[in-house]
Amino acid sequence: MARKDDSLLKNLQKEHIEGRLCLVTGATSGIGKATAIGLLELGAQVVITARDIARGQATQREIQMKSGRSRVELYELDLASQDSIRKFIKDFKKRHKGLDVLINNAGVFHPERAESADGVEATFAVNHLGPFLLTESLLDVLKKNAPSRIINVASALHYQAKTDFLSGGPALDRKENYSGFQAYNDSKLCNVIYTMDLLRKLQSQNISVYAFHPGVVDTGLVREYPGFVKFAWSMLSKSAKKAAIPLVELASLPDPGPSGTYFHGKKRKKPLAVANDATSADRLRQISEELLS
Ligand SMILES: NC(=O)c1ccc[n+]([C@@H]2O[C@H](COP(=O)([O-])OP(=O)(O)OC[C@H]3O[C@@H](n4cnc5c(N)ncnc54)[C@H](OP(=O)(O)O)[C@@H]3O)[C@@H](O)[C@H]2O)c1
Structure with missing residues (x-):
């Protein structure tokens, strides 16, 4: 059982989140797991996902x-x-008509190029x-439970991104000169x-x-990298439990800040300027929709 006096979340308000349904992707490890624990401690109902059911x-x-x-x-x-x-969407909607908080947390940082089951x-x-x-x-189940919330776990490495991939084709395929860092930063x-x-799309909803951005965190994210990278990462990083606190706050506070804020931990920051560019967003949406079969 959790020792409540140990909880780093003891100062958070439970009222707003108690009983609300929160979906956390990538909760088998790192920040996602710590976030799921934090939300449960606050009395939320939590849905976790895993690619390996065992x-x-x-x-x-x-x-x-x-x-x-x-x-x-x-x-x-x-x-x-x-x-x-x-399949997940179908299964989830069989059991739930609404959703309060979606946390898109799952992520990868591959040093070698790989492809998804759909060839992307x-x-x-x-x-x-x-x-x-x-x-x-x-979006339909989030609308059902509005006011609801979507949190995308991004990274400060987005400041190092290039935007060539928005032209699609080879720049998006990365078949030549693959760089794990560039692919990650761009994603x-x-x-x-x-x-x-x-x-922009959900303003009235x-x-x-x-x-x-959770900071640099000691998780499994760089597990595929050589030992010296893992070592350097762990020297620079904080624990997943600590990194999850502002994420749990973001999910649970009644008013964590204006919609559309980019948070670096608890601090509001300006993202890279291109993030606010509607033409780039339209282009990314178009690329994404074309890749959905
Ligand atoms: N760690 C950092 O320093 C840092 C910094 C900035 C941002 N972030 C972001 O934080 C998020 C969480 O990462 P983490 O650091 O906690 O890393 P992590 O410990 O490696 O956790 C990543 C999670 O994503 C899941 N995942 C990977 N591939 C998946 C797939 N194909 N389908 C579904 N789930 C999948 C993993 O599941 P398995 O257990 O099955 O692999 C795991 O639960 C990521 O979005 C990452 O980009 C991390």
């Missing part, structure tokens, strides 16, 4: 034990497969295209561009949207 079940038990709460549901979801996303470069597929399909498909810029796109 690992998901182990996580579900761990989360229940650490939070001392049982209200956590598990679904299978592989963001690298559009079929899996569509994997970093773009998992970090942007999958969450795009997921979010667009959940994280997509998270911020898409957040601002949603802001009472669904708030936020982009969030």
Whole structure:
């Protein structure tokens, strides 16, 4: 059972989040797992997803034990497969008519080029295209429970992004001169561009949207990189539990800040200027829709 006096969340208000339904993707590890625990501790009802159901079940038990709460549901979801996303949506909507908070947290940082089940470069597929399909498909249930909230876990590495991938084709496929860092940075810029796109589209719907950078965090994100990268990352980083606090706040506070804010931890920051450019958002939406089969 969780020792409540240990909880870093003890000062957060429970009133607004208690009993509300929060969906956290990528909760089998790192920031997602810590966030799910935090939300449960505050009395939320939490849905977690996992691409490997056995690992998901182990996580579900761990989360229940650490939070001392049982209200956590598990679904299978592989963001690298559009079929899996569509199946998840169907299963989720069979049980739930509404959703209060969607946290698009799952993400990858591949050093080597890979492809999704649908033949899309994997970093773009998992970090942007999958969450795009997921979010667009959940807008009806988010509207049902409005005021509701979407939080996209982005990264400060989006400041290092280039925008050539918005021209599509080879720049998006990255078959030549693949760089894991560039693919990741660009995908994280997509998270911020898409957040601002949603802001424009959902203005009258009472669904708030936020982009969030958790800081450098000691998680499994760089697990595929050589030892020295993992070592340097861990030296610079904070724990997932600490990084999750502002994310849990963002999900649970009655008014965390204006919709469309990019948060670096608890601080409001200006994202890269292109994130506010409607033409780039339209282009990203067009590319994304064309890649959905
Ligand atoms: N760590 C940092 O320093 C840092 C900094 C800035 C932003 N972020 C962002 O924070 C988010 C969480 O990352 P993390 O640091 O907590 O990393 P992590 O420990 O590697 O967790 C990533 C989560 O995403 C899931 N995931 C990976 N591929 C997936 C797929 N195809 N379908 C569904 N889920 C998938 C993983 O599931 P499996 O367990 O099945 O692999 C895992 O639960 C990411 O969006 C990342 O970009 C992290």
